[in-house]
Amino acid sequence: MATLDSSRPAAGALFAGLSLRRWKLIGLAATLATACALPFLVSGYQLLLANQVVVYAIALLGLNILTGYNGQFSLGHGAFYAIGAYTTAILLDKTGIPYWATIPLAGGLCLVAGFLFGLPALRLEGHYLALATFALAIATPQLLKYKRFDFLTGGVQGIVITAPDAPFGLPLRGDQWLYFFCLAWTVLLFVIGWNLLRGRTGRALVAIRDHPIAAATMGIDNALYKSVTFGVSAMYTGIAGALGALLAQFVSPDSFDFFLSVRFLVGIVVGGLASMAGAFFGAIFIEFVPNIADQISKAAPQAIYGAVLIAFIFFMPTGVVGMLRILGARLGRFVAPGPGR
Amino acid sequence: MSAILETRGLSAAYGPTQVLQSIDLAVEQGGIATLLGANGAGKTTTLRALCNMMVRLSGEVRFDGERIDGKATEDIVRRGIGHVPEGRGTFVSLSVEENLRLGAHTRRDKQVARDFERVYGYFPRLKERRNQQAGTLSGGEQQMLAISRALMLRPKLLLLDEPSFGLAPLVVQEIFHILRTINQQEGVSMLLVEQNANIALALAGRAYLLETGRIIMHGPSAVIGSDESVRRAYLGY
């Protein structure tokens, strides 16, 4: 039944003589090449969408580190996305700090905010963290609108910011440059994430998720790991928010409502929990599906999110990535029957 | 005499772990049978399998002549099997009387009030404490409550899972004395699971010996109780 298990189906995956690992590398290289070529191939609007996918992928990776790998909940990651976005917007609006320098600042602030928010929930069952973050998600727009913060946040009006131009006289349009800027952050954060998750740290996170008591007896400091994980996760999502603000050239309270947080949740479930590639599939899903569904009716995107969420948990708890793995394993057996690893 | 409960080839598993292997046993109408065995032999599992509870089972279970394997626990209970579970299953936050009223949950007849007096007659201490929270009762009293709760169902058969567990010898004697009375006066059949083989053999007419999920010996209690190897292994002398 619907267990959220990250253990990979032992892929007896020999496909046309290549190991699964090799296929993954090829896929990765192809994706990167396509991603780099994209700005020169598609129109401005399509590039904007692609860029949004890249940004969402960071946010989803952040949430996935927390939920997928560490088994902690957050129904409120939209709040950290908002903090990141507003940090960048306010800094650009009020100070002379260059745009690229606001990104790490936004990330740092979210690291601290996430760490602090995660603290009370450390010693509590999953439900409580879900509850607290749910409340956070609902309260976020209201806090952003609050009159006494108007001087910073611009209240209901939000803040308009100008997008950066390409530096060093590079022959790129503004949106092309911004795309590469975001892409570079994404690659950087994914590489960092990959290094974190594949080693000792990753094993500790998964151990805490699956066997908290055993993890503690093996000398893993659960509380510390969990709170730091919450912080790191918030940092990822915050950086995504900061980049998202540059991309939208505008921040306003109502774009950071509860449904943004829900979007992230849908994204990781659809993409695949505890999977880095899953963040990308999830990002594609949450960027494009609502856009298409919106044309049916205003209620449609939400209804689809809801139905997809339940359907995935029920039928495909390992998400798109899990589906691909199973498919790959079947294909492998079909094309080149042979012993598995 | 005909059997009220009979199993044929009853096997049971928790998930992938097979615990019982093809058990054949029978409890005679109005009789008492006991199932003896060491820790982990599968005694509790047998009782659970009979009620189709928490285990995956295969094989045949007949109660009162009808197949009950595969039926829902609730329905099996409603046919007249009172299960006094391992750990007594007390509803600790409810009062003693509420516990008993739950025992009569399935009944719609008018005799329930009389049955309260009946079980209070067996266990007067419960009457004294009827408005007390059941969780505050002593272990012995909770065991009495569990038996009483099962009796409120007016069962034809009682399944008793180690009623002596963790109780002082005197309390055990009292409880077993009352079990005998209930059996003799009301004709309630019983299947008794015990580690305390001495006292179980004294009460039961038939005994089954369970070892790692199989019945390795069975017969009249007197015969089993005087068997040399059984005495060494289970009776401690």
Added chain:
Amino acid sequence: MQAFLHQMLSGFATGGIYASIALALVMIYQTTHHVNFAQGEMATFSTYLAWQMIELGLPYWLAFLLTLLFAFILGAAIERIIVRPFYKAPVLSVVAVFIGLLLIINSLSGALFTYTIKPFASPFPSDAWYGSAYLSAHEVGMIFVTLVVLALVFAFFRYTPLGLAMRAVAENPVSSRLVGVRVGWMLALGWGLAGLIGAVAGTMTAPVVYLDPNMMFGVLLYGFAGALLGGIDNAWGAVLGGFIVGILQNLAGAYVVGTELMVTVALGIIVGILVIKPSGLFGRTIVTRV
């Protein structure tokens, strides 16, 4: 002083709503350890139905009763069809399913009844004799209705065999099976009752906040806050907690932060309870798993 008293009483009135939602949440939590994030949406949807029936010309109280019946069936059906397959699933799956449910019901409200805010009439005439400087007639009526519902629920659990069986299931489902209680139906019944209580809260709230698909978000948060304050495994503690957060909210709104931060106050209360006393005032201490 008069203003203060007004705030207190008014807080008591809203507290009744929160208490109802808190009770509904705790009823579901007690039996299955699920936090029903869709509780508010179920209530909203039921309230829309009441609105529709009143629009069609049904007398208010008839519509009210029909709505409660519908809400009961809706709750029970959701348990039977959607929630049931997930009883053995990990918490994360369960929470995700509830969020999915929230989204679906919310969008259903929007799709069927549009996102336009609608006024919802109060059944209590505004010039009624019981209105006063301290409380509007609707607030008095709201207090009356919620107290009656809470009393009925209390009596149901305390004095009926079915109520006893439900309490038994909440405490020990295995033992309940062994006395022949149909545990599955009791769970569905619990959901039905929770849906019904939520519908009462929804119809009583709508005249105050106006009807829109998101109207119960804030109320749900306060319901959570109330439930946590009282102890999420203690029904009557949760009811008391609901009343307390209602009063707290009104006082905070009047004297501390203003009315714009209502939801944030709920967040503050929730986080505050989790930091200071996660088991709530009357709940059992939560056993910490490392």
